[in-house]
Amino acid sequence: MxxxxxxxxxxxxxxxxxxxxxxxxxxxxxxxxxxxxxxxxxxxxxxxxxxxxxxxxxxxxxxxxxxxxxxxxxxxxxxxxxxxxxxxxxxxxxxxxxxxxxxxxxxxxxxxxxxxxxxxxxxxxxxxxxxxxxxxxxxxxxxxxxxxxxxxxxxxxxxxxxxxxxxxxxxxxxxxxxxxxxxxxxxxxxxxxxxxxxxxxxxxxxxxxxxxxxxxxxxxxxxxxxxxxxxxxxxxxxxxxxxxxxxxxxxxxxxxxxxxxxxxxxxxxxxxxxxxxxxxxxxxxxxxxxxxEPTRRELRAPRPRRPAAASTAAPSAPAHVVLIADDDPVVVELLKATLRAETFQLYTATDGESALRIARAVRPSLILLDWLMPGLDGTQVTRALRADADPYFRDVPIVLLTAEAGATKTQEGFAAGATDYLTKPFKVPFVRARVRAWLERVGADSERGA
Ligand SMILES: [Zn+2]
Ligand SMILES: [Zn+2]
CATH class of the missing domain: 3.60.15.10 (Ribonuclease Z/Hydroxyacylglutathione hydrolase-like)
Structure with a gap:
């Protein structure tokens, strides 16, 4: 080469x-x-x-x-x-x-x-x-x-x-x-x-x-x-x-x-x-x-963790269902405005209990959860969903929204089962690109029947 x-x-x-x-x-x-x-x-x-x-x-x-x-x-x-x-x-x-x-x-x-x-x-x-x-x-x-x-x-x-x-x-x-x-x-x-x-x-x-x-x-x-x-x-x-x-x-x-x-x-x-x-x-x-010319050697690298079988996207992806839960109406409006241009079906909640109820009812492709909410907080909702009887919730991407991005916080979120987190204040193009990446992964998994 x-x-x-x-x-x-x-x-x-x-x-x-x-x-x-x-x-x-x-x-x-x-x-x-x-x-x-x-x-x-x-x-x-x-x-x-x-x-x-x-x-x-x-x-x-x-x-x-x-x-x-x-x-x-x-x-x-x-x-x-x-x-x-x-x-x-x-x-x-x-x-x-x-x-x-x-x-x-x-x-x-x-x-x-x-x-x-x-x-x-x-x-x-x-x-x-x-x-x-x-x-x-x-x-x-x-x-x-x-x-x-x-x-x-x-x-x-x-x-x-x-x-x-x-x-x-x-x-x-x-x-x-x-x-x-x-x-x-x-x-x-x-x-x-x-x-x-x-x-x-x-x-x-x-x-x-x-x-x-x-x-x-x-x-x-x-x-x-x-x-x-x-x-x-x-x-x-x-x-x-x-x-x-x-x-x-x-x-x-x-x-x-x-x-x-x-x-x-x-x-x-x-x-x-x-x-x-x-x-x-x-x-x-x-x-x-x-x-x-990179030197030749035996390929000993482990495969990246999620090698998908096929990579060409389907010509028209179905509309994704996205749940946004945050008690701050400004954040909810911002996220809605960010995602409205895309072909998403959006659901919103302002507290943890409602988020949990809506998630179980609509089985979203992506869940965005505020860390601090009245009642159940984001990590508690994440834990409840990961432990749900419905196996669908084991792998669905759950993203925590937080104003603090410290290492302890991050580890706490991942320990609860979060896929990723977004740090406030958000930058709109970043949110849009990240959301698309999470959803594409969901699409690739479901195409493989995983
Ligand atoms: Zn660039
Ligand atoms: Zn560049």
Missing amino acids: RIRFWGTRGSLATPGPTTLRYGGNTSCVEVRTDDGTLIVLDCGTGAHRLGQALLAEAKPPLRGHLLITHTHWDHIQGFPFFAPVFTEGSEWDLYAPGGVGERLEAVLSAQMQHPYFPVTLAQLSATIRYHDLVEGALTVGGVRVVAQYLNHPALTLGYRLEADGVSIVYAVDHEPHMRDRPEAGRMGAPGASALHAEDARHVAFLEGTDLVIHDAQYTAAEYPDKVNWGHCPAETAVDYALAAHVRRLALTHHDPLRDDDAVDRLVAICRERARQAGRTLDVFAAAEGMSL
Whole structure:
């Protein structure tokens, strides 16, 4: 397997004298396997030069696969400039998170409407097939791909690729779930495990890989001002990699304000962090033009915890029933407004007893419970549902809403059986993306009859 970086910048292309070494183009990585399968990870502005290189290397028609993490600009802006999609006879399969939300074809087509671009999506000469993905495993050419949701204000997938005896993960635009103390390094300390169940899930996703290409947009020092922006401090990326026994870590999605020298300093900090943990981890910053071949070794990684059988979403998902329980009418209204645009059937309650009664009556796909409510509080309702005679309530996602996100609180919530928690005050796009991720998991489980 060979990897080439064509775009390593996050958020905004930043060409110029201070970004010459690490590059100014936005996210785009080329993966080529021994059997010739071509996978392009994201289609930021780096895709322009990749397209030119592909056409210089081989005469069209070209065959390739484009795996898009999400459709924020820095991940799709290069698509209309990716020359291979203009070549007759070429075939491209495009993959991106779909399901409950927007469909990939519609989003790409919107980006190419005439006020923005002279050629429409329908006018591209290549044959293009669109695949809306949910979490799970699929086969792309000769590569086994596992997709898993990341934590970002848009529904975003990370991709784990396994081929040629090598495994890599591409995880950009991800924020740690344990937001209040990413500097504590708990995930990377020897013997320590991730405090938040979703962080543990992320670690399991990276487990045992030869190379992880990870979001490292911020430093730990910058992060407190960037909470809820959907990106990762580089130090936390190191902690994830250490906890997951990763061999090499490529820091990427460099902040537009980070010049080359600042990237060097951040790499030095990250190497020191790995050294202090007493572990061997090769940390480096992804640079435009960099090419590498992850070393071959036996695939010994355990599979991520919930590998789904099939990953292509059903064309029209049924309406999901969501229960919101909070004694604060402002929070209920905010959540209702956030979710109203989606095709959800919403139920609300203002105390624990009513929440329990409604949950048993309507069996929601997702339950959002305030921690502090009159009567039964959120953890008591969670315990009651998990112990219910109806087995449906054993696995339904239950999310606790709380103003405190401390470690003790978190553990208490998970001990009660909560799936996750949301910290107040909420940021609307985050809530929407998280809700979609929880519901997609429910959908994937029910498709398998699990
Ligand atoms: Zn991004
Ligand atoms: Zn993004």
